[in-house]
Amino acid sequence: RLGLKTNFIGKNVHYEESVESTQKIAHRLAYDNAPEGTVIIAEEQVAGRGRMDRKWHSPKYTGIWMSIILRPNIPLPKAPQLTLLTAVAIVQAIEDLTGLLPEIKWPNDILIRGKKVTGILTELEAEADRINSIIIGIGMNVNQTREDFPVELQEIATSLFIEKGEKVSRSDLIKGIFRNLEKLYLLYLEEGFLPIKFLWEGYAISIGRKITARTLSNSITGTAKGITDDGVLIMVDDHGKTHHVYSADIEL
Ligand code: BTN
Numbered sequence: 001r002l003g004l005k006t007n008f009i010g011k012n013v014h015y016e017e018s019v020e021s022t023q024k025i026a027h028r029l030a031y032d033n034a035p036e037g038t039v040i041i042a043e044e045q046v047a048g049r050g051r052m053d054r055k056w057h058s059p060k061y062t063g064i065w066m067s068i069i070l071r072p073n074i075p076l077p078k079a080p081q082l083t084l085l086t087a088v089a090i091v092q093a094i095e096d097l098t099g100l101l102p103e104i105k106w107p108n109d110i111l112i113r114g115k116k117v118t119g120i121l122t123e124l125e126a127e128a129d130r131i132n133s134i135i136i137g138i139g140m141n142v143n144q145t146r147e148d149f150p151v152e153l154q155e156i157a158t159s160l161f162i163e164k165g166e167k168v169s170r171s172d173l174i175k176g177i178f179r180n181l182e183k184l185y186l187l188y189l190e191e192g193f194l195p196i197k198f199l200w201e202g203y204a205i206s207i208g209r210k211i212t213a214r215t216l217s218n219s220i221t222g223t224a225k226g227i228t229d230d231g232v233l234i235m236v237d238d239h240g241k242t243h244h245v246y247s248a249d250i251e252l
Contacts, residue, residue, distance in 0.1 A: 008037035009068065009185070010178035016040065018060070020047040023123060023137045026067035030125050030133040034069055037182075041066040041174070048139065051108075051121055052216065052249065056139050062148060062159070064140040064170055068181070071133050072189065076126055079134060080231040080246070081193045083108045083122040085184050086136050088199045090118055093176030098164050103205040105250055106224070106233050111205070114252075115158035117141050138177070143167050193229055201226070206250055211235070213248035220245065 012035055019025060022040040029038055045065050048056035058065045070082065090110055091102045094117075102110045102117060110118035121137035141149075141159035149157050160168045188196050201207060212221045213235060222237035233245040 009182040010039050012038040014040045016042040018044045021045050021049050022067040026135045030069050036071040038069045062144045063142050066138050068136045069133050084200045084231045085196045086120050089180035089184050091203050092180045104203045106206045112163045117158050142170050212251040213245045215248045
């Protein structure tokens with residue numbers, strides 16, 4: 001029974017000083033049948049990846065750059081739920097450890113005072129319609145000073161250190177994330193997405209607001225109404241037409 005197994009996320013940790021991207025290593029390990037809960041953590045990434053083909057700035061010793069391998073037995077379209085679940089786990093870990101109050105911008109940006117403190121990149125290994133593994137990449141700005149960020153990020157990104165005014169233990173944060181993620185993941189496997197959806201909505205800032213959703217090829221402006229049970233964003237545009245947004249960047 002699942003409910004009793006409470007210690008698999010982070011049991012098998014690969015720690016690296018410097019890598020191109022922990023996602024890349026995680027893909028290889030997943031392919032080689034690494035067990036569920038395997039984690040790759042690096043002190044530095046020289047080619048960190050963000051969503052939508054962007055780079056992810058990952059300087060040495062200041063942040064948490066890690067990838068976690070999960071192997072849920074769920075249909076492919078439900079995979080985005082795991083991203084939302086991870087965002088909740090991270091927000092709760094930050095709250096518990098620092099008292100700061102982060103918010104979630106759909107689908108997976110974690111903001112403090114409107115600036116991005118954490119990003120999540122979820123990638124899949126699937127064969128036909130079966131998920132083999134989900135690789136959850138987490139990039140968290142922890143102890144950077146403002147000057148540690150490239151100029152073009154200084155207005156849009158922040159770190160826990162900047163917000164809190166004191167250094168935050170990266171290992172305590174990592175442990176908190178593992179604990180919360182495992183707890184929520186087991187809840188999800190037993191009871192489905194609904195309890196996670198309620199938690200997520202409690203932290204979400206985009207819902208009920210006028211937003212613009214941009215994809216690489218398209219943009220929609222309207223009011224964010226909520227998320228579907230699969231984690232897809234529901235928007236109503238100015239003509240009253242409803243849109244389902246699977247992946248986009250949101251401007252508030
Ligand atoms: C985003 O665009 O917001 C997602 C950023 C995800 C960054 C993390 S850092 C660890 C993992 N390895 C990568 O190359 N990217 C993810």
